[in-house]
Amino acid sequence: MKRSLLTTGLTITALLLAASSALADSGATSPGGDTAPTPPVEDPSGGTSSGTPVPVVPGRPRLRLQKLSDATLKSGQHPTVIVRISRSKAKSARVKVAIARSGKKTLTVNAGRLTTNKSHSIKLPALTSGSYRITVSVYGSSAAQVVRGSALRLRVKARTDSQTPPPPSSSSGVFPVRGSWTFGGSGARFGAGRTGHTHEGQDIVGASGLPIVAPLAGEVRYVNYQAGGAGRYIVMRANNGWDMFFAHCQYASAAVREGERVKAGDRLCLLGSTGDSSGPHLHFELWPDGWRDKSGTRPIDPLPQLKKWAR
């Protein structure tokens, strides 16, 4: 079944190639005309006579072996295809490797002339992530003697150094509390236990009345009050899309209104202890994908970012 399909394909290829003798050298693997420039490929057989005329010998070449050294690679790695050709009487045969991505031809690598009856490793250019089909073609003494192997499937995965992406961070910006402050103890950390939930922010402990400022430029979204929890609080959206939540401000200390544009360093309110708070501190939350008024979002530990702003 497979063989007869291959033979049919070769017949068509041969007919196409016979239409113009000039096409014979462009190869059966270049029907699309969108071939990228072919990068030079090291000849692993040690420099077998590329460009040297080889006597024309009748006989169709055979692909005795064709396989990929790895069927799965990471982005940036070089695929290696291993081939072994046999051909009666001829010492070598010309080999090309076509690399197609998602059905589209990507590029053709000219592997030069490879010695027959010997295994060769053909190193291909590094590829970006995606699914590829790699096809080896061996050229005989005439266009009718091109042998194309069945496509080898290759998957190239995106290179990820860790499973979870690093939290977003901003190299610009200012620390949200002006004056003398500390990060408090373990209970002040993001993720610390609270009755019925975990702490979703970082507490910054300081004297009552210290200015709380916008760490980044953006827009004030909410200036509000929550009696049993956040007390007087402010939510702002930075221009990079992050929402930031500032809780326990002093009563009547809000220096901004909802919808107001702020620059980094502009005062939002004063540090206080309103709501459910045991002493003056800023409770700060960072929501990179939007605050809790948008469903499906989550706060991240803001401490790494706060430390950057504190420098």
Ligand SMILES: [Zn+2]
């Ligand atoms: Zn807190």
